[in-house]
Amino acid sequence: MPQPVRPLSYSSSGAPQPETPPPSSSPARDRSQTQLPPLAVKPPMGQPAYTGLAPPNTDTAALAALAELEDEEDARILKESETYEVRGRLCVDDDETTPWLRYTKWPIRLAGKPLDIVIASTLQPTKHLDDYVLGTWAGRDFASPADDEAKLRTLMAAADLMLGRAMETLEKTHHCIRCWLKSYEETRFRPIPFTSLRTQQGQERYFSIWKQFICYVFRAWATEELLREEIYGVQFQEKEGLHAFVDL
Numbered sequence: 001m002p003q004p005v006r007p008l009s010y011s012s013s014g015a016p017q018p019e020t021p022p023p024s025s026s027p028a029r030d031r032s033q034t035q036l037p038p039l040a041v042k043p044p045m046g047q048p049a050y051t052g053l054a055p056p057n058t059d060t061a062a063l064a065a066l067a068e069l070e071d072e073e074d075a076r077i078l079k080e081s082e083t084y085e086v087r088g089r090l091c092v093d094d095d096e097t098t099p100w101l102r103y104t105k106w107p108i109r110l111a112g113k114p115l116d117i118v119i120a121s122t123l124q125p126t127k128h129l130d131d132y133v134l135g136t137w138a139g140r141d142f143a144s145p146a147d148d149e150a151k152l153r154t155l156m157a158a159a160d161l162m163l164g165r166a167m168e169t170l171e172k173t174h175h176c177i178r179c180w181l182k183s184y185e186e187t188r189f190r191p192i193p194f195t196s197l198r199t200q201q202g203q204e205r206y207f208s209i210w211k212q213f214i215c216y217v218f219r220a221w222a223t224e225e226l227l228r229e230e231i232y233g234v235q236f237q238e239k240e241g242l243h244a245f246v247d248l
Contacts, residue, residue, distance in 0.1 A: 063191070109233050110233055113231060113233050116135045120134040120135055121215065121232075122215055124215055125153045129150070130146050131143040131146050132149050134219070137227075144219050151218075156211060179191055179194070221236060
């Protein structure tokens with residue numbers, strides 16, 4: 001079994017230094033002198049092989065700014081962990097002031113729509129075998145049929161398996177490959193790896209957001225087309241359909 005490659009430290013004169021720094025050294029101060037040994041990483045198709053930590057054209061200041069923004073987003077997700085219940089289902093407070101909502105224009109798209117139904121549509125299915133009443137529309141109860149809720153429970157179980165496999169794959173993926181995954185351009189290497197959220201709470205919250213979105217999309221798709229436009233304000237193209245799953 002091959003032994004892991006350990007990084008070497010080089011002084012300004014280029015002479016190799018001991019792998020273990022002296023007791024008086026500062027990891028923070030010496031970090032700029034530490035480099036990874038050359039690695040041959042397969043780049044995107046048509047691009048030259050990468051053989052170092054970062055190409056000369058990498059804008060380290062811009063990368064640091066991006067990393068700071070991502071840390072702020074991680075912190076925001078953790079801060080939104082406070083929840084409350086509606087009919088036994090966990091909910092979160094609405095917030096139309098986040099940059100993401102302003103950018104995607106969801107508040108504009110959903111203006112005039114029954115937000116109680118929209119929010120209820122994001123909640124994960126319970127173990128109850130009856131219809132799930134989402135709210136009232138045109139003076140009548142608007143519900144997700146029990147059969148659709150059963151399919152959604154199956155879909156949620158599949159989502160858990162998918163997310164678990166994704167985490168296993170991430171843990172076994174080489175550091176440099178994960179850096180390429182987080183690079184925004186095909187020809188510019190970003191020396192910051194793609195990683196999971198730092199805390200278990202943040203990771204669970206992130207997974208929960210994805211599952212809420214899947215529930216919303218499924219229930220919107222399962223709604224009759226004209227009623228879907230009136231209530232949810234969304235349309236699906238044929239290639240975006242869930243026919244194979246809905247018809248199970």
